[in-house]
Amino acid sequence: GGVAQAQGDWTQAESVYRESLALSRQLVERLGGTPASLRDLSISLDKVGGVAQAQGDWTQAESIYRESLALSRQLVERLGGTPASLRDLSISLNNLGGVAQAQGDWTQAESVYRESLALRRQLVERLGGTPESLDDLAVSLLNLAGRPGGDPAAGAEAAEIYRLLASRFPSTVRFVHQLQRLSAKLDGPVN
Known part of the structure; x- marks a missing residue:
């Protein structure tokens, strides 16, 4: 699916991702909803949701992302908030925020983006600022900075x-590249 998606073949990507989603659902049934099978299902949902989002099918994308978000919340609760489960939850929130933002629902987008931002700040603290956790934090900050009436402090951070x-x-x-892009957006070098 990822190869087809990278090549812009959304029909093929959707077909492969939906096949993976069906298999993930079967595994959840057979394994009784183990954390690993639930995480795989959540990831499969995110892939199908991403195709729907790329094709502008906002209703489908939102529905799929909400299912993934529910699984992510369930995993955080079951696993006691492990870094991996918190990161997955923050990704699910960002996905849902992207759909809300694309539909012009800035109130909903800001709400889920802020929840994701709080999780990502928590992860930076817990993990000591790994490249992945810092990159994720910056993405969440940019989501808030990029909305109408955006938060300039978030962009600067x-x-x-x-x-x-x-x-x-x-x-x-x-x-x-992100540093250069932000430099251009902020009308001056940020290095």
């Missing part, structure tokens, strides 16, 4: 994070 990541990991193109 994201720029600081990408400045730090780009200096620590200059060969990671994504960090350098």
Whole structure:
């Protein structure tokens, strides 16, 4: 599915992701809803939701993302808030926020983006600022900065994070690119 998606073949991507989703549902039934099978189901839902979102099927994307979000919340509760389960929950929240934002529902988008941001701040604290946790935090900050009447402090904080990541990991193109993009948006160098 990922290859088809990267090539822009949404029909093939959806077909493969839906097949994976069906298999994930079967595994949950057979295994009795183990944490691993529930996580796999949540990820499969996110993939199908991503295709629906890319195709502008907001109703379908929202429905699928809400199911994934419910599973993510269940896993956080069952696993006691492990870093992996909290990260998965933050991703589910961001996915739902993206759909709300695309539909112009900024109140809903901001609500789930803020919940995701709180989780990501918690993860940075718990994990000591790993590259992944800092990148995730910056993404959440950018989600809040990018809304109408956005939060300029959130954009500035994201720029600081990408400045730090780009200096620590200059060969990671994504960090350098994000820093350059933010520099252009903030009308001046952020390095």
